[in-house]
Amino acid sequence: MGRAPCCDKANVKKGPWSPEEDAKLKAYIETNGTGGNWIALPQKIGLKRCGKSCRLRWLNYLRPNIRHGGFSEEEDNIICSLYISIGSRWSIIAAQLPGRTDNDIKNYWNTKLKKKLLGKQRKQQQARRSTCLTFKQEMKRESENYPVPGMVNQASNWPLLPPPPVMPQPSTHQDPQDSIRNLLVKLGGRFSDDHPQSTTSPMNFRYAPDVPFAQYQPYENSMNILPSASSLSPLNSTCSQVTDGTTTQFTVNDVDGPNDVFQDLDVFQAELSELIYNNNQQILDGFEGFYGTDNMVDGSSTGTSSVESSSWGDINSLAYTQIVPGFEACQQQSIPQVPTYDESAYFRPQ
DNA sequence: AACCATTGCAACCGCTCCGGA
DNA sequence: CTCCGGAGCGGTTGCAATGGT
Numbered sequence: 001m002g003r004a005p006c007c008d009k010a011n012v013k014k015g016p017w018s019p020e021e022d023a024k025l026k027a028y029i030e031t032n033g034t035g036g037n038w039i040a041l042p043q044k045i046g047l048k049r050c051g052k053s054c055r056l057r058w059l060n061y062l063r064p065n066i067r068h069g070g071f072s073e074e075e076d077n078i079i080c081s082l083y084i085s086i087g088s089r090w091s092i093i094a095a096q097l098p099g100r101t102d103n104d105i106k107n108y109w110n111t112k113l114k115k116k117l118l119g120k121q122r123k124q125q126q127a128r129r130s131t132c133l134t135f136k137q138e139m140k141r142e143s144e145n146y147p148v149p150g151m152v153n154q155a156s157n158w159p160l161l162p163p164p165p166v167m168p169q170p171s172t173h174q175d176p177q178d179s180i181r182n183l184l185v186k187l188g189g190r191f192s193d194d195h196p197q198s199t200t201s202p203m204n205f206r207y208a209p210d211v212p213f214a215q216y217q218p219y220e221n222s223m224n225i226l227p228s229a230s231s232l233s234p235l236n237s238t239c240s241q242v243t244d245g246t247t248t249q250f251t252v253n254d255v256d257g258p259n260d261v262f263q264d265l266d267v268f269q270a271e272l273s274e275l276i277y278n279n280n281q282q283i284l285d286g287f288e289g290f291y292g293t294d295n296m297v298d299g300s301s302t303g304t305s306s307v308e309s310s311s312w313g314d315i316n317s318l319a320y321t322q323i324v325p326g327f328e329a330c331q332q333q334s335i336p337q338v339p340t341y342d343e344s345a346y347f348r349p350q
Numbered sequence: 351a352a353c354c355a356t357t358g359c360a361a362c363c364g365c366t367c368c369g370g371a
Numbered sequence: 372c373t374c375c376g377g378a379g380c381g382g383t384t385g386c387a388a389t390g391g392t
Contacts (some may be wrong), residue, residue: 015385016360039377055378056361068359105362106381111358157374357389367379 007050067099
């Protein structure tokens with residue numbers, strides 16, 4: 001037995017709103033307000049619409065000061081940074097962009113922003129792939145000379161690696177109002193350096209909207225937030241390996257300890273581009289496919305839904321593959337069903 | 351010009367949260 | 372404390388507009 005519908009589905013109109021309906025709804029709300037009861041509102045004004053539909057129409061379209069389209073670079077940055085830090089919590093993101101609705105931002109992300117970012121990445125991947133081909137051939141030659149039955153990517157067979165890419169350095173000035181950080185704290189988030197005693201993971205921030213403001217709970221299994229790419233040098237991270245005979249488990253450690261998040265908003269855009277530029281095709285394809293968070297970093301369950309896992313997995317893949325050299329290789333080794341990827345040659349366990 | 355594919359956006363659906371009884 | 376109903380949210384769908392062949 002399901003829940004009773006909020007309205008009589010047979011007697012409500014669906015689909016696009018007519019100008020007359022818009023005018024009725026707008027006039028009533030501007031005069032009387034919503035009255036705190038959307039369900040009853042359509043009957044009051046003689047609209048054959050579901051209350052939820054009225055609410056949506058008002059919030060997304062009729063409400064004063066609504067802006068549609070024409071997102072600025074600054075807005076792009078805010079959306080990206082918040083998406084990475086708090087995921088697809090569109091209403092929270094929208095709250096930081098005056099005049100924007102959650103629906104608008106959601107649509108903008110899904111239809112433009114994501115593609116825009118991934119488009120850059122694909123170009124870079126093509127360039128990088130050709131470089132990798134050389135290493136692939138090297139590896140193949142070497143494995144033919146020194147075959148190890150049943151073992152792939154064993155450390156002793158790894159080719160010498162090119163030096164890691166030079167990361168953009170953060171600007172030296174410290175932005176006094178780290179707006180994103182402040183926002184997240186304001187929303188009830190937590191940073192590792194705010195609560196040193198709770199550094200159970202190297203980067204243990206997670207936005208926790210379900211936790212009342214200032215009541216922080218440990219999120220030991222939570223997904224880690226993307227730290228400033230430049231604040232975490234690839235050289236300062238290690239990836240330890242434990243093999244149980246059937247699968248290989250990797251753990252990412254940042255030897256520098258807890259890291260602040262979003263150290264400098266000014267370099268965010270460059271960093272984001274850098275992140276995306278430097279990811280492999282498999283992670284990229286994760287946007288269409290799926291990587292659950294259960295397969296992330298420590299392999300522990302996060303308790304998130306599959307849908308949520310997908311989002312966080314995607315974004316955190318982007319983050320970690322940049323932060324930790326060879327993170328993609330970690331992923332592939334702990335997810336045996338994922339086909340082997342040539343660029344694993346870039347990773348060498350320490 | 352016609353057809354098909356893609357894109358963008360408005361709207362819907364179903365779920366969770368939350369406050370009041 | 373439990374239940375119920377409304378509000379709010381995020382994912383998904385439907386369709387018109389646009390672009391490509």
